[in-house]
Amino acid sequence: MYVRVFAAAWLLVCAGLSLVAWGFEAPFAYDPVGPRAYPLLLLFLMACGSLWLLCKPHGEPTPPFDWPMARRAALCVLAILAYALLFEPLGFVITTALATFALGLLFNGRVLPSLISAVLMGVLLYVLFDLLLDVPLPLGVLRLLES
Amino acid sequence: METLNFLMQGFDVATRPTNLLVALFGAFVGTVVGLLPGLGPINGVALLLPLAFALGLPPETALILLAAVYLGCEYGGRISAILLNVPGDAAAVMTTLDGYPLARQGKAGIALSLSAVSSFIGSMIATCGVVLFAPLLAKWAVAFGPAEYFVLMIFAIACLGGMVGDKPVKTLMAALIGLGLATVGVDSTTGVYRFTFGSVNLSDGIQFVVIVIGFFSVSEVLLMLEKTHSGQKAVKASGRLLFNFKEFCLTFWTMVRSSVAGFIIGTLPGAGATIASAMTYMSEKRMAGESGKFGDGDLRGVAAPEAANNASACGSLIPMLTLGVPGSGTTAVMIGALTLYNITPGPLLFEQQPDVVWGLIASLFIGNVILLVMNIPLVGLFSRMLSVPNWILVPAITAISLVGVYSVHSTTFDLVLMVGLGVFGYLLRKLEFPLSSLILGFVLGEMMEDNLRRALSISAGDLGILWGSPITLALWAMAALMLAMPSLRWWRQRRRGKLNEAHA
Numbered sequence: 001m002y003v004r005v006f007a008a009a010w011l012l013v014c015a016g017l018s019l020v021a022w023g024f025e026a027p028f029a030y031d032p033v034g035p036r037a038y039p040l041l042l043l044f045l046m047a048c049g050s051l052w053l054l055c056k057p058h059g060e061p062t063p064p065f066d067w068p069m070a071r072r073a074a075l076c077v078l079a080i081l082a083y084a085l086l087f088e089p090l091g092f093v094i095t096t097a098l099a100t101f102a103l104g105l106l107f108n109g110r111v112l113p114s115l116i117s118a119v120l121m122g123v124l125l126y127v128l129f130d131l132l133l134d135v136p137l138p139l140g141v142l143r144l145l146e147s
Numbered sequence: 148m149e150t151l152n153f154l155m156q157g158f159d160v161a162t163r164p165t166n167l168l169v170a171l172f173g174a175f176v177g178t179v180v181g182l183l184p185g186l187g188p189i190n191g192v193a194l195l196l197p198l199a200f201a202l203g204l205p206p207e208t209a210l211i212l213l214a215a216v217y218l219g220c221e222y223g224g225r226i227s228a229i230l231l232n233v234p235g236d237a238a239a240v241m242t243t244l245d246g247y248p249l250a251r252q253g254k255a256g257i258a259l260s261l262s263a264v265s266s267f268i269g270s271m272i273a274t275c276g277v278v279l280f281a282p283l284l285a286k287w288a289v290a291f292g293p294a295e296y297f298v299l300m301i302f303a304i305a306c307l308g309g310m311v312g313d314k315p316v317k318t319l320m321a322a323l324i325g326l327g328l329a330t331v332g333v334d335s336t337t338g339v340y341r342f343t344f345g346s347v348n349l350s351d352g353i354q355f356v357v358i359v360i361g362f363f364s365v366s367e368v369l370l371m372l373e374k375t376h377s378g379q380k381a382v383k384a385s386g387r388l389l390f391n392f393k394e395f396c397l398t399f400w401t402m403v404r405s406s407v408a409g410f411i412i413g414t415l416p417g418a419g420a421t422i423a424s425a426m427t428y429m430s431e432k433r434m435a436g437e438s439g440k441f442g443d444g445d446l447r448g449v450a451a452p453e454a455a456n457n458a459s460a461c462g463s464l465i466p467m468l469t470l471g472v473p474g475s476g477t478t479a480v481m482i483g484a485l486t487l488y489n490i491t492p493g494p495l496l497f498e499q500q501p502d503v504v505w506g507l508i509a510s511l512f513i514g515n516v517i518l519l520v521m522n523i524p525l526v527g528l529f530s531r532m533l534s535v536p537n538w539i540l541v542p543a544i545t546a547i548s549l550v551g552v553y554s555v556h557s558t559t560f561d562l563v564l565m566v567g568l569g570v571f572g573y574l575l576r577k578l579e580f581p582l583s584s585l586i587l588g589f590v591l592g593e594m595m596e597d598n599l600r601r602a603l604s605i606s607a608g609d610l611g612i613l614w615g616s617p618i619t620l621a622l623w624a625m626a627a628l629m630l631a632m633p634s635l636r637w638w639r640q641r642r643r644g645k646l647n648e649a650h651a
Contacts, residue, residue, distance in 0.1 A: 030336050032604060038330065039330045073573070087562055092550075104539070107542075125546055135202070
């Protein structure tokens with residue numbers, strides 16, 4: 001069932017992207033194929049696959065939708081998304097501590113141990129990557145402390 | 148003779164102190180990643196790839212690191228399989244069947260040491276195979292033109308459809324999605340922007356690291372939410388820690404047979420370690436017949452899949468090094484790593500970058516010895532890592548993933564894109580689309596389009612060039628055969644079912 005929903009959605013995506021791809025035209029013909037044919041071919045094949053998945057009879061019954069699981073997954077995505085968005089403005093140390101704390105709680109960690117491991121991770125990973133391994137990471141707000 | 152000289156040159160490269168250190172580090176990290184349930188070689192390689200790049204390691208060192216991680220994962224997967232009954236990576240599923248019963252019988256030490264040796268023998272035989280066959284294939288592959296390459300990639304994708312899992316349509320769809328993602332960005336022939344939706348950040352395409360980490364690390368984190376098997380007790384490795392001579396003799400030929408079979412399966416583009424271990428386990432079980440205790444703790448049942456999965460891991464380097472076509476999801480990531488260094492894998496690699504190729508091959512020998520030495524005495528240490536709780540492990544994986552993505556371009560855009568792709572990958576995995584074929588598609592994508600268009604430019608638009616030479620015809624036939632495999636299997640099963648009904 002879920003596969004069919006996905007296949008239907010994907011079919012729509014293919015249709016939309018085909019419209020976009022139709023507009024790819026090169027000012028001169030550099031090669032006989034041009035930039036349009038290959039993506040259109042891929043989209044056509046994908047659409048065929050989606051149709052197959054949509055129409056093929058599925059024997060197994062649909063398992064009920066797992067709402068608590070979906071809620072946790074959504075929370076987890078939100079935490080990682082916030083992590084990604086705040087990574088530069090707030091800096092690595094602070095966002096890492098916050099995000100790893102949130103994720104720790106989400107994965108059934110107890111509050112105090114998660115907090116300790118989160119702060120340690122923020123600081124230690126910064127030292128490891130930025131100072132020891134020379135991978136530049138944003139300092140963010142902590143830059144104020146530097147000057 | 149020539150090969151031997153090159154191999155010695157390779158050992159020169161591989162025994163440089165930094166490279167040895169990197170191999171040691173990679174072997175250790177690989178074993179740890181491999182034994183953690185859920186994290187497989189692709190995750191390990193994906194996490195270390197941006198790091199290797201950001202550290203400014205030279206290409207041969209980076210490749211040695213990734214290869215050591217790859218091999219280490221194949222070693223590590225067996226530890227959790229035997230002690231926890233949870234496969235550390237997909238290829239170790241077969242090892243649980245006999246490994247866990249053995250551990251329950253108090254023979255965990257024997258199973259662990261014997262499987263380490265079979266992993267070692269598997270990798271060694273396969274690495275010798277690489278030394279013998281890779282240069283030959285590379286010489287032969289120079290004759291490949293763009294049309295041949297295009298059809299070869301079709302064959303690789305057909306292999307995926309025919310061999311990975313039992314859902315060929317989903318596998319092919321996943322590969323197509325990968326191919327489609329590769330078209331994002333500026334078209335290299337005409338300079339037309341495709342699917343960038345006006346974003347500057349997408350103009351040179353989706354970054355490889357973003358794809359790999361999004362699809363494998365982020366989606367893995369989300370999947371791990373469901374697996375809360377923490378608190379499961381590992382069986383203590385007690386009793387005899389080393390196998391005896393008799394047990395070694397019993398399993399020796401199993402190891403050799405499985406290694407050869409695993410190597411051959413590994414060299415097929417697309418078919419990887421999972422298939423190799425399943426096939427060898429089944430055939431050993433059939434060969435042992437009544438005398439075996441397969442399923443209740445037969446040592447051969449541990450030796451066969453372990454030898455095979457390591458052998459196929461090494462074997463899958465052959466298509467990668469000689470043709471530039473990955474033999475497995477993990478080698479697809481390694482090809483991506485090479486392209487980050489502006490090195491195009493393919494037949495010319497052997498002539499243009501002998502240091503990279505032979506250094507890598509020599510480092511396989513060295514890495515193997517390191518892993519064997521590391522794995523037998525340190526197995527207690529590794530098994531203790533199984534008790535790291537998820538609430539420490541998962542945040543750490545997330546943080547390292549973000550660092551990895553950020554280190555490539557230092558933009559928030561890539562981070563957000565990574566999260567988006569991670570969610571998409573999570574949905575795909577929930578719907579049972581195999582993501583390893585998506586990665587393969589992404590890596591092949593650009594090459595495939597370039598070769599198709601180059602071929603058609605040569606022929607001035609005549610499609611006939613795609614089946615004009617004997618090589619292309621043979622490849623088309625092989626691809627068709629691969630695509631027919633699932634229906635053939637299905638037909639045979641149905642017939643057997645009918646026969647059984649008739650007998651009953």
